[in-house]
Amino acid sequence: MSLHTTRLLSSDFKLLALVSFFALLTFIGCGGGETTGNASTNAASELSGTVSVDGSSTVFPISEAVAEEFRSVAPRVRVPVGASGTGGGFKKFINGETDINDASRPIKASEQDRLAAAGLGFIELPVAFDGISVIVHRENTWVDVLSVEELNAIWKPESTVMRWSQVRASWPNEEIALFGPGPDSGTFDYFTEAINGDGGASRSDYTASEDDNVIVTGVAGDRHGIGYLGYAYYVENKDAIKVVPVDPGSGAVAPSAQSINDGTYAPLARPVFIYVSTQSAARPEVKSFVEYYLDQAPKLVAEVGYVALPAAAYDVAKKRFAQGVTGSVYGGDRAGVAIDELFSQGVN
Amino acid sequence: MEASRIQSRASLATSPLLRRRRILSTMFQWLCLLFTLCGVLFLVALLYQVLRDGLGHLDWQFLSSFPSRKPELAGIKSGIYGSLWLISLTAVFAVPIGVAAALYLEEYAKPSRVRTLIQINIANLAGVPSIVYGILGLAIFVRALTLDRSVLAGSLTMALLVLPVIIIAAQESIRGVPGSLRQAAYALGATRWQTVRDHVLPSALPGILTGVILSLSRAIGETAPLIMVGAYSYVAFVPTGPMDDFTALPIQIYNWAARPQAEFHALAAAGIIVLLCILFLMNGVAVLIRYRSARSLK
Numbered sequence: 003m004s005l006h007t008t009r010l011l012s013s014d015f016k017l018l019a020l021v022s023f024f025a026l027l028t029f030i031g032c033g034g035g036e037t038t039g040n041a042s043t044n045a046a047s048e049l050s051g052t053v054s055v056d057g058s059s060t061v062f063p064i065s066e067a068v069a070e071e072f073r074s075v076a077p078r079v080r081v082p083v084g085a086s087g088t089g090g091g092f093k094k095f096i097n098g099e100t101d102i103n104d105a106s107r108p109i110k111a112s113e114q115d116r117l118a119a120a121g122l123g124f125i126e127l128p129v130a131f132d133g134i135s136v137i138v139h140r141e142n143t144w145v146d147v148l149s150v151e152e153l154n155a156i157w158k159p160e161s162t163v164m165r166w167s168q169v170r171a172s173w174p175n176e177e178i179a180l181f182g183p184g185p186d187s188g189t190f191d192y193f194t195e196a197i198n199g200d201g202g203a204s205r206s207d208y209t210a211s212e213d214d215n216v217i218v219t220g221v222a223g224d225r226h227g228i229g230y231l232g233y234a235y236y237v238e239n240k241d242a243i244k245v246v247p248v249d250p251g252s253g254a255v256a257p258s259a260q261s262i263n264d265g266t267y268a269p270l271a272r273p274v275f276i277y278v279s280t281q282s283a284a285r286p287e288v289k290s291f292v293e294y295y296l297d298q299a300p301k302l303v304a305e306v307g308y309v310a311l312p313a314a315a316y317d318v319a320k321k322r323f324a325q326g327v328t329g330s331v332y333g334g335d336r337a338g339v340a341i342d343e344l345f346s347q348g349v350n
Numbered sequence: 351m352e353a354s355r356i357q358s359r360a361s362l363a364t365s366p367l368l369r370r371r372r373i374l375s376t377m378f379q380w381l382c383l384l385f386t387l388c389g390v391l392f393l394v395a396l397l398y399q400v401l402r403d404g405l406g407h408l409d410w411q412f413l414s415s416f417p418s419r420k421p422e423l424a425g426i427k428s429g430i431y432g433s434l435w436l437i438s439l440t441a442v443f444a445v446p447i448g449v450a451a452a453l454y455l456e457e458y459a460k461p462s463r464v465r466t467l468i469q470i471n472i473a474n475l476a477g478v479p480s481i482v483y484g485i486l487g488l489a490i491f492v493r494a495l496t497l498d499r500s501v502l503a504g505s506l507t508m509a510l511l512v513l514p515v516i517i518i519a520a521q522e523s524i525r526g527v528p529g530s531l532r533q534a535a536y537a538l539g540a541t542r543w544q545t546v547r548d549h550v551l552p553s554a555l556p557g558i559l560t561g562v563i564l565s566l567s568r569a570i571g572e573t574a575p576l577i578m579v580g581a582y583s584y585v586a587f588v589p590t591g592p593m594d595d596f597t598a599l600p601i602q603i604y605n606w607a608a609r610p611q612a613e614f615h616a617l618a619a620a621g622i623i624v625l626l627c628i629l630f631l632m633n634g635v636a637v638l639i640r641y642r643s644a645r646s647l648k
Contacts, residue, residue, distance in 0.1 A: 062583060063419060066417070067419040070416075070418055070419055080595070082584065082585045083583060085605065094580065213608045215608060215609075215610070215615075239610070306419055
């Protein structure tokens with residue numbers, strides 16, 4: 003009997019120990035919740051609430067940097083940033099679950115329709131440039147430039163290019179190894195739009211990864227490899243891979259901060275955006291965050307490896323937000339229009 | 351007599367047939383050892399790489415800071431808190447339901463077609479990919495019950511994920527309780543509830559708790575369902591209640607691993623070490639419980 007009681011007690015003890023273990027965890031969790039509401043007395047520091055941001059993983063580092071810096075301005079405002087992809091983010095945005103959506107491509111007509119159906123408006127703001135970079139192996143001696151037509155021949159749907167010699171006869175008769183982002187990526191959408199003329203149209207027999215580091219590793223490890231990825235990934239891996247200048251017909255241009263910013267790196271330089279819900283923009287913490295975003299973007303964008311827009315474009319974006327200009331400037335043929343002019347539409 | 355026995359043994363040992371069989375047996379033993387080492391070797395290689403890359407970044411600053419765009423300032427605080435919140439709440443939901451379900455199936459339910467159907471369903475649910483639970487969680491908890499992207503919605507989703515494993519582990523453990531214990535209790539006039547409460551459950555508890563901790567260890571490493579229900583990637587605050595937004599260790603690690611800068615890859619390795627430590631800690635608790643129960647049963 004006494005033996006049995008001991009066992010019972012010890013079992014109870016174990017349960018108690020476990021329960022208190024988890025209780026402790028919960029307690030610890032409750033602990034560090036203090037906000038650092040101190041000193042500065044300007045309007046933003048009085049703000050509180052949550053600004054939820056989600057969307058493109060390409061734009062994520064920029065929004066993260068702004069959210070991080072915003073803490074020093076408005077310490078009581080929480081700004082969680084997600085990275086569920088441009089499309090995935092728009093689904094949440096349309097559901098009213100987020101205030102701001104990061105996007106590495108303009109909003110699609112179908113997404114605009116669903117937003118309208120949900121009774122939501124949006125303000126489209128460009129925040130930075132990304133230059134999609136075409137990369138080859140470091141010891142690739144033959145590729146010095148690729149024209150848009152050649153890129154199209156390699157990447158178009160049902161492409162029959164299997165060897166380098168099929169791209170240019172003088173190139174080696176070696177099998178070409180293709181690496182690129184998967185179809186959920188905004189980089190994929192933009193590249194296929196610019197090169198194949200239709201967002202989403204691409205050959206599918208290539209090694210696809212949503213993680214650009216995998217593309218770097220793939221191309222760096224294959225002498226006959228070629229791939230495309232975001233500019234920041236090329237910059238960080240300059241010594242592991244070689245970038246290929248792209249010739250749109252007017253001369254070869256390699257991606258650089260300069261050529262992306264002034265628009266000469268065409269057609270693979272693309273603006274990336276934030277979309278702000280008009281309902282959310284009425285909230286002071288969201289308004290303050292977006293204003294801060296456009297204010298700090300030139301500095302922070304460069305810090306995280308992207309290229310800042312021309313100063314005029316940020317000015318136009320600020321006006322656009324201040325005046326609450328809704329709708330997208332995309333949808334028609336916008337080729338060759340400078341970004342600040344493009345976004346001037348509807349701005350007084 | 352003695353001599354002849356020794357001699358017969360010697361001749362047996364040198365018989366060519368027996369020698370071949372022994373060689374075969376030894377070879378098989380070595381083969382098995384080789385395959386065993388295969389698994390260990392990969393683990394060692396993995397640990398070596400993670401420790402080499404991450405150990406240098408593992409300090410108090412890393413553990414007590416929020417994520418940052420500057421690798422030298424970045425920390426994993428919000429990930430640790432998020433994961434602990436998530437796992438604690440998951441345990442709160444999954445353990446009582448799982449144990450109760452196991453008790454019903456083992457102690458109360460009569461063998462019937464319905465019981466078999468439930469049993470098969472639970473076994474199948476244990477094999478459903480975690481992303482499917484994520485989609486379910488998004489539809490039910492985040493949208494239908496409007497819990498939004500809270501740590502509560504994440505925990506409920508995780509609870510669904512670990513529930514089948516807990517039920518199966520608890521059932522095994524309850525089945526291991528000798529029938530004589532129940533009969534003795536009945537003989538003394540105990541009701542079924544008293545028998546379960548005072549005898550079956552205490553005896554099965556160590557096994558149940560081990561199963562619970564191992565299934566929670568699995569949950570703490572899950573990423574896909576959390577991304578589905580909307581855990582964030584950058585969170586610079588710790589949750590103060592179940593309705594708060596959150597991130598979790600595996601999400602933070604993935605976020606760093608996918609960055610272009612090599613410094614962030616090292617941070618990801620440091621994050622993996624933190625996650626491994628928490629896992630070891632939880633598994634250690636499971637081992638401790640087993641050990642203590644083995645001692646108290648003696």
